[in-house]
Structure formats: C-alpha cells, structure tokens
Amino acid sequence: MSKSQYRLRSAERSDVENILFMIKQLAEYEKEPHSVEITERDLERDGFETQPPLFHVVLAEVLEQNGWKCVGFALWFYVYSTWQGKALHLEDLFVLPQYRNRGIGKALLRRCAQVALSEKCKRYQWNVLTWNTPSIDFYEAVGAKAMKEWMLMRMDKYSMERFIESSTDSVSKQ
Amino acid sequence: MSKSQYRLRSAERSDVENILFMIKQLAEYEKEPHSVEITERDLERDGFETQPPLFHVVLAEVLEQNGWKCVGFALWFYVYSTWQGKALHLEDLFVLPQYRNRGIGKALLRRCAQVALSEKCKRYQWNVLTWNTPSIDFYEAVGAKAMKEWMLMRMDKYSMERFIESSTDSVSKQ
Numbered sequence: 250m251s252k253s254q255y256r257l258r259s260a261e262r263s264d265v266e267n268i269l270f271m272i273k274q275l276a277e278y279e280k281e282p283h284s285v286e287i288t289e290r291d292l293e294r295d296g297f298e299t300q301p302p303l304f305h306v307v308l309a310e311v312l313e314q315n316g317w318k319c320v321g322f323a324l325w326f327y328v329y330s331t332w333q334g335k336a337l338h339l340e341d342l343f344v345l346p347q348y349r350n351r352g353i354g355k356a357l358l359r360r361c362a363q364v365a366l367s368e369k370c371k372r373y374q375w376n377v378l379t380w381n382t383p384s385i386d387f388y389e390a391v392g393a394k395a396m397k398e399w400m401l402m403r404m405d406k407y408s409m410e411r412f413i414e415s416s417t418d419s420v421s422k423q
Numbered sequence: 424m425s426k427s428q429y430r431l432r433s434a435e436r437s438d439v440e441n442i443l444f445m446i447k448q449l450a451e452y453e454k455e456p457h458s459v460e461i462t463e464r465d466l467e468r469d470g471f472e473t474q475p476p477l478f479h480v481v482l483a484e485v486l487e488q489n490g491w492k493c494v495g496f497a498l499w500f501y502v503y504s505t506w507q508g509k510a511l512h513l514e515d516l517f518v519l520p521q522y523r524n525r526g527i528g529k530a531l532l533r534r535c536a537q538v539a540l541s542e543k544c545k546r547y548q549w550n551v552l553t554w555n556t557p558s559i560d561f562y563e564a565v566g567a568k569a570m571k572e573w574m575l576m577r578m579d580k581y582s583m584e585r586f587i588e589s590s591t592d593s594v595s596k597q
Contacts, residue, residue: 332455363587402559402562
C-alpha cells in the first residue's frame, strides 16, 4: 500500500464512535485523558440532529486491507469577529500517531481553510498548547500567526454558579 | 440621577448603529481603531436576520434626562468543546469610559453567565489582552481562570489563500 492512499470526507452520524475515540486520543495527547465528558449521544445530537449543527467534522481515512480506516479528523464551527464578521474556528485537529508524517494533518488543515474561504470567512483560527512547539512551528510555516497578545479566560459551571450567587446587587437596576 | 440607574436588555435590529459605535470604541481601546471592517448592514444580517443568529447582544442603558442611553454591551455566541459540549464565548464586553465603576460591566458579565447556565453550557469563556492587567485581575476575582497554556493561532484571508495555493500535492489522495 502506498503511503499516500488516504482520503478526506465529511463525517456522518454513524461516524460518532470513531470521532469520540479520536477525541479521547487527542485528550490523552493533551495530558487530560479524564476531561472528556461528552458521549456519542451528545455528538449525534449536537453535530447531526441540531440545525444548523453545533460543529462540523471532516474525517481522514486510509485504505487498508479490510477497507477504509478512520485515522484522523478536523472538527470546526463558526465564530464571529466584530471586526470582520463570520470566522472559522478549528477546535480539534488530530491524526493517529502511526499515520503521521504523510501529510494527512496538513490536508485536514487545508480542507478547513477551503471551507472558510468558501463560506466567506475572513479569519481561520485555532488554539494550540504553548508547550507544543512542533505544532506551533508547523502552523507558522504554513502561514498562521501566533496571537501572543491574547489570553483565554474561562469559567466552569461551578464558577459561573458561584459568580451569580455572589452578587449582592440586582443584575438589572431600574 | 442615581448612579445605579441602569438596565440591561437584549439588543434589537434597530440597535446596530449603537452596537457598531461601541465596537469601534472597543477597537480604539484595544489600539486597533482601523481594524473594524464590519458594517451596520453586516450586523443586521448576521445578528438579526440569520437563523439562528451568528451572535447575540445584551445592551446596558443608563437613564438620562432625554431617556435611556446605550452605554455598554456584551456580544456572545455559542462554541463547542469536544470535552464538555456547548459553551458560551463572550466576544466583546465594553462600557463607555465615563460610565465605568458602577457595576455595569460586571452586570453584563454576569448576565452572560446566566445565559450560559440556562443554555446548559458547562463553559463560559472569553479572550483578554495580556497587557490588560486590570481586566485580568477583575476576571480572576469573579472566578475565571487564565488559560495560560493555550495560545491562539490565526490565518487571515490572504494567508488562507496562500496556504491553499502553495499545495504541491492534491488535497485528497485516493
């Protein structure tokens, strides 16, 4: 089998098992294997039943003896820039370790750029772990810019509840 | 007039002029006054005609002699965490300088947390400029966590086009 025998295709509802498997593999790579709370049912509902879907997935498949095998994925959704309008946010990009270094990740990254352009997005963005220098180098080499002046802030459910409860004044004063 | 006379309300289509004015004020604060390419028409279409809208806005208004005056806003949309599901991303939070220090920003921030909880989001997030330490301190004080291990990467339209054109191999090999 040639190393170049791979293809990209849009995911379907029946792919959620593979998608969740790869989400978990990616979480392991990110050193947070126990943070994945999402279920196959959540992915079915949010990605394939909700209209419009809350996310989109492209799968990378490799031809093996018993057929096409899912070896990587890109998951994205649309966000909004108040300076430029609709933008594409790539939430996950992952290729199984044993299938790397044959251009599959780059092809997934490029496919999303094509979607962004076809949807008239003026921005294409994603987050990267600051310790993941090989990925940062790769992203910069293909033309992405590290937005070092921005930092992500986050509240989890507990923090949101505490924040709301801690209020001593009414939310809306009239 | 009491300093506490303000109210929050969901924005309507007729508010786009005020929203764009505040987006431009915020861009000025962020030292990028010329980066705002969006128009009132874009905001009307993307926020009030598209279903579901690409973003949502809550306005803060203060009662003045000639009626309620728009003095701040929060603009958000939904994103997706592959670990936890639907999440709320606060894109812009802004209060006109002369109306600060009376709890309006905090009320807007809290209102979005309430929306996130009512929409069953397990995450509430936003980006902050790394040099904006007063804001970072304020966000941490109300329970948000700085995600210092993540960095935003971005491609603009030109970079996407270059990336796609530079490809020497076909996007999908079969």
